Amino acid sequence: MELRQNLSDNLKVLRQAREATLEGFSLDIGISRSTLQEIEAGKANATLDTVDTIAAHLGVSPLDLLSAGTETPQQIRTILNTMEQFSRLTPEKQELAIKHFQALMAIIGGGEP
Secondary structure, eight states: OOOHHHHHHHHHHHHHHHTHEEEHHHHHTTHHHHHHHHHHTTTOOOHHHHHHHHHHHSOHHHHHHSSSSOOOHHHHHHHHHHHHHHHHHHHHHHHHHHHHHHHHHHHTTTSSO
């Protein structure tokens, strides 16, 4: 039961964060709107293939989709927006951003950059 509820919660938050409608997202992943609605409501069991398809369309791993989440919809929107902005950078700027991020994480973690 817990996995079904995790899927329900995560799917709903991620789909809404991407501003995808039930109708549009169901068409994207190739299942009926009513089936998607039942999965989001925690009333239907999704097959592993469906979980894989949903995860791929949301850009997350199936494990993330089935795990208990603690992020709020606003946090998820921020993460998705940051990922989108990062993807627009040139490869050189992406590499520089990664180096700066690694240095920041080393500082936060108490290590040296």
